[in-house]
Amino acid sequence: MGLTVTKLSCVRGERQVFRDLSFRVVPGEMLTLVGPNGSGKSSLLRQLAGLLEVTDGEINLDGASEDQTIADVVLYAGHLDAIKAPLSVSENLSFWAEFYGVSGIQVANALEAFSLGHLGHLPAGVLSAGQKRRLGLSRLALIDRPLWLLDEPTVSLDTASIAALGDLMRAHLNTGGSIIAATHVDLGLEGTRTLDLNSIRGAQA
Amino acid sequence: MGLTVTKLSCVRGERQVFRDLSFRVVPGEMLTLVGPNGSGKSSLLRQLAGLLEVTDGEINLDGASEDQTIADVVLYAGHLDAIKAPLSVSENLSFWAEFYGVSGIQVANALEAFSLGHLGHLPAGVLSAGQKRRLGLSRLALIDRPLWLLDEPTVSLDTASIAALGDLMRAHLNTGGSIIAATHVDLGLEGTRTLDLNSIRGAQA
Amino acid sequence: MNAFLSLVRRDVRLATRVGGGGGMAVFFFLIVLSIVPFGIGPDLNLLTRIAPGMLWVALLLSALLTLDRLFQADQEDGTLDLLILAPQPLELTVLAKAVSHWLTTGLPLVIAAPALGLMLNLPLEGMLPLMGAMLVGSPALSLLGAVGAALSVGVRRGGLLISLLVLPFYVPVLIFGVSASRAALVAVPGDLGGQSLLLLGAVSLASLVVGPVGGAAALRVAIK
Amino acid sequence: MNAFLSLVRRDVRLATRVGGGGGMAVFFFLIVLSIVPFGIGPDLNLLTRIAPGMLWVALLLSALLTLDRLFQADQEDGTLDLLILAPQPLELTVLAKAVSHWLTTGLPLVIAAPALGLMLNLPLEGMLPLMGAMLVGSPALSLLGAVGAALSVGVRRGGLLISLLVLPFYVPVLIFGVSASRAALVAVPGDLGGQSLLLLGAVSLASLVVGPVGGAAALRVAIK
Amino acid sequence: MVPCCPARGGLHQTDMAWSIHTYANPTRFMNFSAIVLPYVWALAGAGIGIGLYLSFFVAPPDYQQGDSVRIMFVHVPSAWLSQFGYGIMVASSIVALIFRHPLADVAAKSAAPIGAVFTFLALVAGGLWGKPMWGTYWVWDARTTSTLVLLFIYLGYMALWATIEDPNRAARVAAVLAIVGAVNLPIIRFSVDWWNTLHQPASVFRLDGPTIHSSLLWPLFVVALGFTFFFLGVFMVRMRAEILRRKVRTLQMQQAAG
Amino acid sequence: MDEFLNMGGYGPYIWSSFLIAAIVMTGLALQSWFDLRKQKRLVAELEARSPKKARP
Ligand code: HEM
Ligand SMILES: Nc1ncnc2c1ncn2[C@@H]1O[C@H](COP(=O)(O)OP(=O)(O)OP(=O)(O)O)[C@@H](O)[C@H]1O
C-alpha cells in the first residue's frame, strides 16, 4: 500500500510543528523519520494514522479501493504499548486478535516472533519494560495490515529483540508492505529512505 | 560515594530474578548494567535505591556517616519521568528543587543543561517524548547527590541530548560521584565497567 | 459482532480481575446505603420513606465512581488509539464499553437490590417491581455515562468532571426510576408506576442511541 | 518545612489547574444536594430534617471521589518514587498530601456550607455551628482517606476499593459530625452538640497521627 | 580455639533463626494440622451437637422473652467469634509485619472470611431476634452499628487481598489495614454507644450479664465452645488451602521462567 | 411436636436463625474444603509436569 502526502502541516497547541511536508512511500518501501526531539515525528505519525488533526495538506492512499479508509490499512504502534496489566500476556494478544478479526491460532506464532511464548500465561503487569514493548510489537506479527506506522519501536529492546523486529520488518517489506518509522537509532535495514524533519523545519524557519 | 553489594538476590512475583550478585562501585566510577530484557536491570536499580525489597544479601554504602541512609545519597531516574503535565516545565523542576532543598537559582541552569531553557514556560504536557525525558533528566543537573542510579536514561533522546547527558555524567564522575546505569545502548563514556546480568543468571542456572 | 463481544468480555474480565467485578459495586452500594442512616439518624420510618430514592441515588453514585476509568484507562495505556483504528465502528466500541460497564455495576446492583431493600425495611411485595425499574433504568446510566467519560478523556482528575457532565442527564432517569419504584413500594394510587416505568424505558431506549453516537463523536474529538 | 510547603503548594496548584480546585468540589456537592430532592421527593420539611446528614454524606462522597488520585497519580508518573527517596520523612509527605487534599475539597465545602444550607432551608443561626463542625471534622476525612489511598496505591480501579477501605473509618466522623451539626441546627436539649464537637475534634486529632503514620507505613509496603 | 568461638556464636545464631523458621515452617504446619484436624472437627461436632440439645431441650424459656431467647445460642457465639476472628487477624498481621513469620500472613488471610461469616451470622440472628423483641429487624444502635462496621472492615480487608495480584505485597498491605482497623475499632464502638443515647434511647433493649440465668448460660458456653472449634477447624483448612495455593503459584511461575 | 416447632410463637425467627446459621456455616466449611481439594489437585498436576524441580 502506498501513501502520498502533499503539503502537510501540523499545528499543536497553536505552535507550528512542521509545514508543507510532501513525500511518497511506495509498497515495499520504508521511510525513516529522523529529527531532534520535538521536531514532529510522533505528530506526523499520528496524523498519518488519523489520530491527530490535519491542519493543512492532504494524505492519500495509493491503490486503495473506494471504501477503504486509512484505518483499514494502517497498523499503528505508538509510544504506549496498549497492554492491560491484569490480563495475561496471551490474553492481551488474543483480545487484539479477536478485535481485529484475526484467527486466534495466530496468537502463539505472534508471541513467538518476539520470544514471548514461555511468558504467555503471566500477567502482563509483571513484565519488564522491554518485555512489555515486545508484547506491544507482537501485534505487528499478528495483524496483517499493509502500512505500518512505528514510533520509536526499539525503545527498551535488547539486541536479540531488535534483530527480531528487523526480521519482521524486512519480511513485511518483502511482501509489499510499507513502513514509516520514527527512530533515533539505526535499525540496520538496508534500502530505507530517510526523512529529516529538522531540515524541513529549517526550511520553514 | 562508593557502594558494596554482597550476595544480593532478587525475587519478584515468586520468581528468582538474580541471585548472589556481588560487586563494588568506587567513587568516580561508573558501572553499566547490561543484559537482555527481563534480566533484572531495573529490579537491581530499584533494590539499590531502596524501592524494592531485598530478598537476601546486603547493600552497603562505603564512606557514609552513621546516620546516612541510601536515600540521602542517591538520585534515582527510572523509566518514568516524574513530570506533572499541567505544570509548566520550570514549575516542574522548581518543585523538585524545593522538595530536595536545592536553591531555586539552580533551576534555570539545570534546564539549560538539556537545552530546555526556551521551553520553560510551556506546560510539560505538550512536550514531545524526548523533551519529557530531558526534563526528567535535568534533575541530575539540579540535585547534588553522590550516587546516580539511571534506568535507560537515553530512551527517546536525540543525539545532541545524549551528548549533553554524557557530558553531565562525565562531570559527575570527575567530581568523585559514581553512577550505576542500565542501558541497551552505548553511552560512549570511557573507563566504565560493565556488569552483565545475563551471565550472572547463567551462572546461577 | 465478534469484535464487539470480545471487547465486552475483555472489559468484564478486567473488572473482575482488578476489582472483583460486580462484587465491588455491590459492596460499595451496601456501604453507601448503610452510611446514610448514620447521617440522617436511625429513624426507621424516615429511612423506609426515603429508601427508594436512596437506592437510586446510590445506584447513580456507584455508576459515577466507576465511569471515571471507562475510557481514561484505555487512553493512558494507548489502547484507545488502537480501538479507534480498529475495523469495528467506533459507535459499537462505545456500546461495548457501556455494556460491560453495566454488566459490572448496574446488573449486580439490580440483583442485590432486594437484599439491600430488606435492610431498609422495604415491603417484600415491592421488590420485584423495584428490580424491574432498576433493570430498565440502569442501562441508561451506563450509556449516558459513556458520553461523559468520552468527553473527559484526556483530562486528568476526570472523576469530578464526569460527575458534573453526567449528573444533569441522570436526572430524568432518577425521577422516573424513583417514581416507578416508589409506586410499586409505597403503593401510590393510580397507574403512575406503570407510566413512570414506560418513561424510564423510553429514556433507556433513547440513550441506547445517544450513548454510542454521542460517545463516539466525543472520543473522535477528544483524541485529536 | 520548606519541602512540606512546596508539596502542598504544588498539589493545590495541580488541583486548580486540572479540576478548578475547590470549585469542582463545590459544584459536585451542589449537584449531589440538588439530586437528592429528586430522589426522595420535594417534601421541604423532610429535606430540612435530613439536611445536616445530607451535607455530611455529600462531604464524605466528594472527599472519596477525589481520594482515588491522591497517590495513584504520583505513582503512575514516577513521582512517588522520588517523594519516597527525598530527604523529608515520608510521614510529613503524607501529611502534606492530606493537607492539600483538604484545602481543595474539605475547606471549600466548609466555606460553601452556609449557601448550601440555605438551599436546604436550614435556619440561619445554625450556620456558624454547622461550619464549625464541618471545619473540625473534615480534616479527619482527608487524613484517614490518605491511609486508604496509600493502601490502594498500584491497584488499578482503586476508586471503589478506597471507598471500601475508608468508609468504615469515616463512620465516627459522620456520626459525631451530624450530631454536632444537628444539635446546633435543630436545637436538641442539653449540651450534646458541644460534646459531639469535642469528640469530633478528638477523632480529627487521632487521625492527625493515624493518617500520616498509617499512610507512610502503607506506602512503604505498597511501593515495594 | 579462639577463632572458633565467634564462628560458634554465629552458628548458634543461625541455629536459632532456623529453629524459629521450623516452627513457622509451612510443611510443619501441614503435618501438624493434618494430625490435629480430626480432633478439632470432633470437638466442634460434639460441642455444637450437645449445645443444640441443651439449648432446645434443657434450657428453659426466658421469663421475659419466652422461647425467643433460644436465638441467643446462635447470636452470641457468633458475635463473640466475629471479634475473636478480628483478633486473630490483627495478631497475625503484627507478626507478619514485624517478624516476617512465614505463616502469619496466611493465618491473617484465612481468618478474615470466617470472621466475616460469623459477623454476618451475628447480624442475621440479631435481626431475627430483634423482630419479636424490638418489633423490627434492624435498628441503628450501638451494637448493631459497630457490628456492621466490623463486617465492612472485614469486607474491605478481603477486597484488598482480592485486588492485589502479588500475595507478598497483598499480605503486607492488608496487614497495615488490619492494624489500622484495630486502632479504630474501639473508637467506633465507643462513639456509637454514645450516639445511641442521643437518638434512640427508648427502643434499645439490653439483657445485662447478671440477668442471664445459669440455666441459659451453661448451654450458651457449650455452643460457644463448639462454634470456636468449628472456627478453628475451618481456619486450619483454609490455611492449608492457602499454603497450597502459594505453592501452586510458585510452581506455575517457575515453570513459566524455566 | 407442633408446639415444639411453634416455640411459643417465635418459631419462624428461631428456626430461620438456626437454619441460616447451619447453611452459612456448612457452606463456609464446604467451600473451604473444596478449595483445599482443588489446590491439592493443582499441586499434584504441576508437580507431575515438572518432576523434582525443587526450589533452591
Ligand atoms: C442485628 C442486630 C444485633 C447485632 C448486630 C448484635 C450484636 C451483638 C454483639 C456484637 C454482641 C457481643 C457483644 C460483646 O460481648 O462484645 C452481642 C451480644 C448480645 N446480644 Fe446482640 N446484637 C443484635 C441484636 C440483638 C437482639 C435483638 C438481642 C436480644 C433481644 C440481643 C441480645 C444480645 C445478648 C443477650 C448478648 C450477650 C450479652 C452480652 O455480651 O452483652 N442482640 N450482640
Ligand atoms: N512488578 C513485578 N512483579 C513481578 N515480577 C516482575 C515485576 N516487575 C518485573 N518483574 C519480573 O522481574 C524480571 C526482571 O525485570 P526487570 O524490569 O528488572 O528487567 P530489566 O532487566 O530491567 O529488563 P528491560 O531491559 O526489559 O528493562 C522480569 O522477568 C520481570 O518479569
Ligand SMILES: Nc1ncnc2c1ncn2[C@@H]1O[C@H](COP(=O)(O)OP(=O)(O)OP(=O)(O)O)[C@@H](O)[C@H]1O
Ligand atoms: N499534546 C500536545 N499539545 C501541544 N503541543 C504538543 C503536544 N504534543 C506535542 N506537542 C509539541 O509538538 C512538537 C512535536 O512533538 P512530537 O512529539 O511530534 O515530537 P517528536 O519528533 O516525536 O519528538 P521526540 O523525538 O522527542 O519523540 C513539540 O514541540 C511538542 O512540544
Ligand SMILES: [Mg+2]
Ligand atoms: Mg516522539
Ligand SMILES: [Mg+2]
Ligand atoms: Mg528495565
